[in-house]
Amino acid sequence: MKKAINLNVNGVSRSDEVEPRMLLVHYLRDVLELTGTHVGCETSLCGACTVMLDGQAVKSCTLFAVQADGSSVTTIEGLAKNGELHPVQEGFWEKHGLQCGYCTPGMIVAAAQLLERNSDPSREEICHGLEGNLCRCTGYQHIIEAVQYAAKKAGAQ
């Protein structure tokens, strides 16, 4: 029995009928074709599927699409505004914060939310804020530097 959902994704209103058990990540990827959000573990442990739900970073692989009914969702595709990269995206490019790129969308969304809460985080606070996101390529150092770059850049603006 499909359920109707209405939500706002990256500033666009969406109305769809979905199976109650459809995961939010599958709704974003398969229905809306926003494939920047990835699935890495299906158990909330790796963070590749991180999106913002009403301003909170959440793991979209363990939320149902129906739980997002009435909410506002921002995915990696919605971070850049008017063709301008988000400071965290810019930081990841400048500081080589990614290699294979698979964890990157979730990592960037989590880092963006971290900076919304704390505009000048210490190294420890960055590590704590990214605790829910795994990266197997970078050894994290360049990711931490990318977030520091973004904090500095956003602070200067």
Add this chain to the structure above:
Amino acid sequence: MTDKYVGKRVKRTEDPRLIRGLAHYVDDIALPGTLHVAFVRSMFAHAKIDSIDTSAARSAPGVVAVYTGQDVADKIGPVPCASALPELKVPDHRVLAKDKVYFVGHPIAAVVATDRYAARDAVDLVMVDYEDLPAVTDVEQAAAGGPIIHEGFGDNIAYKLTSGEGDIDAAFAAAERTVKQRILHRRLAPIAMEPRGVLARYYPGEEELTIWSSTQIPHLMRTQVALMIGIPENKLRVITPEVGGGFGSKLNVYAEEALLGWISMQLGKPVKWIETRRENIQATIHGRGQVGDIEVAFKNDGTLLGVRYSVFADLGAYHQLLTPAIPTLTGLMLSGAYKIPAIQMNIVGCFTNKMATDAYRGAGRPEATYVIERALDLVAAELGVDPVEVRRKNFPAANEFPFHTATGLDYDSGNYEAALNKAQEIAGYAQLREEQKKARAEGRLIGIGVSTYVEICALGPSQAMPAGGWESATVRIEPTGKVTVLTGASPHGQGQETSFAQIVADELGVSINDVTVIHGDTGVVQYGIGTFGSRATAVGGTAVLVAVQKLKEKAHKIASHILQADATRVSFEGGKYSRQAAAAAAAGTSDPVVPVGEAPAGALPEPQTEGRTSLTIQEIALAAHLAKELPPDTEPGLSATYFFEPKNFTFPFGTHIAVVEVDRDTGDLKFLRYVAVDDCGKVINPMLVDGQVHGGIMQSIGQALYEEVVYDEHGQLLTGTLMDYAVPRAKHAPEFELDRTETPSPVNPLGVKGVGEAGTIGATPAIVNAVVDALAPFGVKHLDMPIKPENVWRIINEH
């Protein structure tokens, strides 16, 4: 040629699509009408299959087909093993189990349905009747007899191999002292963040099959899958879109890749399978998995005389592509960075009821480096000297290269002392030892660990490789002046789109923005080998360099013809061919003849060559394409292809120094310092090199302190999710202090060596040596990985 890009920190051209979420991994490719596959996998480690009932699954909503081992047994050939060792036992490895299952996760049936939820639902409706059999998971028990896994073989021993040179018995007879240590290398799960995935589409009319797969080796996979499912190789196209990490786990040919291709051919529809993480830990290859004894013979002054390493290798139930070969790589690298006159490696490769082991970042070499670097610390402890001094005493000097080892290798170039000195200087080694003394007096547990590693890269000369060790490249300049590079070294995060473009842009004197590197599509790229074994730059990059140089030779000929000058009087600089006197004035960057978006429809502008004293290489490309002003006997077009065969491996090296402090109350530890001085020869892009080293060290930290694939005695996998398998997180990362020395390799014209695995090879022993050093006051001489806080706490509290 003026270098504008090589050696510089050039930002990656790959990144804009990746940071905006616009890149395409396999699961991001959506073809209309795609069917989804889910697998029934064994829940037993060793069992007979009495029957499989698929009727309920077949009639479930959305289910299109269900295939069992019986259905495909005579349709799809065995999963290939490319290792050729003397008297190697090779089990018949079918894509789906038929009569028996041999490990948890062993695929039994494939369910095909209209969506992934329906496929997954129907998996639970497939009824498998198992007759549980005793399993063997301990490699030494497997070797000693144990339940026999493949009955036809009579035992569980897949092969035995002894390698090495020098008189090992004489070395031990002459030894003034010896040390011996049993060492475990646990199984590790590679955990590429993107699990494996396959999409296959068959066009019955054209009889063409396309397989998109998250693999490191698209061409090798195409050859093998074509043989497995019986499609002509030239009717099979393999595309590797974005690949989300590999670390060796995707350097393989897997059952699912062939099966999906075959299913698509049966149904005439696209079919997709995306591995879940649980499947990934069960049924994607594991790394390491050795247990053995290292013995070292030495003199009282610390001079090494001989090394013997006798090891049981835990191969798992089946051979994947390179499974049996991995421990032999350990044997190759047992000389480490030292002069050791006699070396012997004894391998007993054993079947166990587990997933196969195979190449995981380092692939056999981390095991060698780990045992040697651990053993040297034991030698130092035995002699009561600083671990650094034992190392320094046994280094070959910089003028002793090429250096022949008793494992049969010839190290290309090296200056081990220089890297050690630099690392000691950065770390302030002498002062650190002083501080450690003071800290110990205060009751603090601080440890300093050193590793002076050497590794083998640029795999490799074809003589030493099962399926070709060369790499290919094509460079062409399109009529509009844009440069296209095709490489067989298909990357999965290493950044070759940038580093190869750097090489080409410098050679051609063009902007890097005018160079596009294409890879990972067998329909577009000439045959290639792939990215693994730290080979992409040294072998693939060299192929690119020589191809572009060949292209320039042709361009030079055409330029001389058009400029009406003898070739010896035409020079090339800054992207321009000039008659000699005009060279200086013409220097600068070459731009495309046809600006993008401004090209006249229908006709390309003819280059104005009349009376010119210089021409850009891009004007030459256009002239070569229009073919109206070519010298006699010159083929039209401006393109060159080169297949580079390396004469030798390369041997990067370095020194890693880890400083840790152990918390007495919890047994937890933290890094106070991590210094790494690596020498990977010439550097194309230092930013990419740093990234590789960071990532490699982090995987070492995982191995040393957290990671371990655990099966219980019944063969049940206890670490089946990322909840139980502990991949390091950001908080576990030390602040890396990196530096380099630069000893060019004589093996290739770029002078590069390779850096993809250095961190993983060099770091693990440095970390363990540091922890052991921290616990030396408790009489600790060795600890097996992963060194968990609980183990450390017990040592402190049970002392």
